[in-house]
Amino acid sequence: MKTFIGLRCNKGYVKKSGRSQLYLLVGIEKEFEKIPLDLDWPANLVDENNNQLIGQAKGDTVCNDNNLIIREAIGRVNDIFVTARLQNKEISMAELLDMYNNYLRLKDFVIYMSEKIKERYKRKKITENTKKSQTTSLLWLTQYRKSIPFQSLTPKFIEGFEAWMQKQHSKRSKEKIKLDPNTIANIMKYVKAYINLAIDKDHIPIKNPFENADVKTVQDVKLIEHLSPIEVAKIMKYYRTKITIGEKLTLCRLLIACHLSLRISDILKIDEKKLEYYKSVRKLIFHPQKQVLTKKLKTVYVHIDDTAMSYLEDCVALQIEARKSGLKISESYGRKTLKNISEKIGMKFSGFHIGRHTFGTTYIRAGGKVTNLQQIMGHSNINTTMRYVHIVEEDSEADMVSLSNFYANAEKKPLK
Numbered sequence: 001m002k003t004f005i006g007l008r009c010n011k012g013y014v015k016k017s018g019r020s021q022l023y024l025l026v027g028i029e030k031e032f033e034k035i036p037l038d039l040d041w042p043a044n045l046v047d048e049n050n051n052q053l054i055g056q057a058k059g060d061t062v063c064n065d066n067n068l069i070i071r072e073a074i075g076r077v078n079d080i081f082v083t084a085r086l087q088n089k090e091i092s093m094a095e096l097l098d099m100y101n102n103y104l105r106l107k108d109f110v111i112y113m114s115e116k117i118k119e120r121y122k123r124k125k126i127t128e129n130t131k132k133s134q135t136t137s138l139l140w141l142t143q144y145r146k147s148i149p150f151q152s153l154t155p156k157f158i159e160g161f162e163a164w165m166q167k168q169h170s171k172r173s174k175e176k177i178k179l180d181p182n183t184i185a186n187i188m189k190y191v192k193a194y195i196n197l198a199i200d201k202d203h204i205p206i207k208n209p210f211e212n213a214d215v216k217t218v219q220d221v222k223l224i225e226h227l228s229p230i231e232v233a234k235i236m237k238y239y240r241t242k243i244t245i246g247e248k249l250t251l252c253r254l255l256i257a258c259h260l261s262l263r264i265s266d267i268l269k270i271d272e273k274k275l276e277y278y279k280s281v282r283k284l285i286f287h288p289q290k291q292v293l294t295k296k297l298k299t300v301y302v303h304i305d306d307t308a309m310s311y312l313e314d315c316v317a318l319q320i321e322a323r324k325s326g327l328k329i330s331e332s333y334g335r336k337t338l339k340n341i342s343e344k345i346g347m348k349f350s351g352f353h354i355g356r357h358t359f360g361t362t363y364i365r366a367g368g369k370v371t372n373l374q375q376i377m378g379h380s381n382i383n384t385t386m387r388y389v390h391i392v393e394e395d396s397e398a399d400m401v402s403l404s405n406f407y408a409n410a411e412k413k414p415l416k
Contacts, residue, residue, distance in 0.1 A: 284301065
């Protein structure tokens with residue numbers, strides 16, 4: 001592949017200042033394109049043979065600065081050509097221009113990950129919540145290093161980042177509590193995912209540092225936050241007390257997750273029309289919102305018993321009431337509300353996903369089959385479902401066959 005790059009000026013047009021516009025002329029085989037430099041200079045002081053400007057006076061600092069810009073731009077194009085040759089790949093002019101304009105993104109992992117998160121969210125490859133989680137992971141990474149050239153992504157760097165995070169404190173707590181190991185594993189998981197994208201999708205020529213790095217990217221199943229049946233019963237009792245509509249709707253959504261394993265993104269989609277359909281078929285039949293966005297559709301079927309149906313009916317009724325009152329009970333509002341409620345009733349939980357984990361562990365405790373749980377929760381990999389088996393103790397209550405009956409029995413026990 002024959003390539004060319006050279007400094008040129010538009011001698012055919014001279015500005016009132018006596019200067020002409022500068023640009024780079026790049027060529028691949030017989031195709032040529034101009035890359036503007038946003039610089040101008042007197043045409044007679046442009047040395048096109050040596051790709052540099054000649055100063056207008058001795059010690060011309062402006063000329064020196066402009067030459068630095070020109071050398072950086074030429075270096076950027078040469079770097080793209082060299083990378084293509086090392087990969088034994090021929091690139092088109094369109095690819096060259098795209099890579100040139102995205103050069104910094106393809107050289108610095110921080111810029112790459114930031115832009116890639118925005119791009120994937122815009123293309124609906126990730127949900128808003130996933131975007132927030134990945135952006136938070138990026139913020140931790142930038143606190144460790146503001147700029148990370150791809151070539152510096154080594155196993156030693158990855159291990160150093162994990163070790164640094166283990167010394168950091170949670171931003172969510174006023175007390176100095178160190179980051180939870182599962183939080184660190186989640187951050188490492190997202191960093192690994194974007195390094196994989198850089199290598200597999202954008203062909204960044206680096207060796208994957210995670211292959212030889214001694215770090216955790218999978219959450220410890222023992223640390224997965226879930227509620228016991230007694231704790232669910234405690235929430236159910238509090239739900240029936242006189243509380244604000246915001247608290248009631250928030251708890252209703254959490255209890256739906258505990259009884260039906262739904263993610264909050266799917267609970268928020270339940271409306272009057274869907275409720276009527278679910279009441280007629282007595283089943284949830286849907287594609288999880290998370291899968292809709294990623295295009296990996298898998299239909300989920302979940303049986304709805306009377307207890308679960310009552311919470312679905314309450315949820316829709318409360319949503320209508322809130323809407324009439326001009327209240328928007330969003331997910332972010334719900335997270336704050338759950339944290340406040342947990343402090344009131346002497347428990348510890350802060351997000352809706354604890355309900356989904358609670359369903360998984362309680363289903364296994366109640367004697368449910370792992371393969372059935374996999375289908376109910378919409379897991380594509382059985383190993384994901386097996387987390388709940390590992391959490392549950394061996395002496396799980398085998399005689400409990402109904403999830404709602406299990407909660408109901410626990411509810412009869414006195415509160416501590």
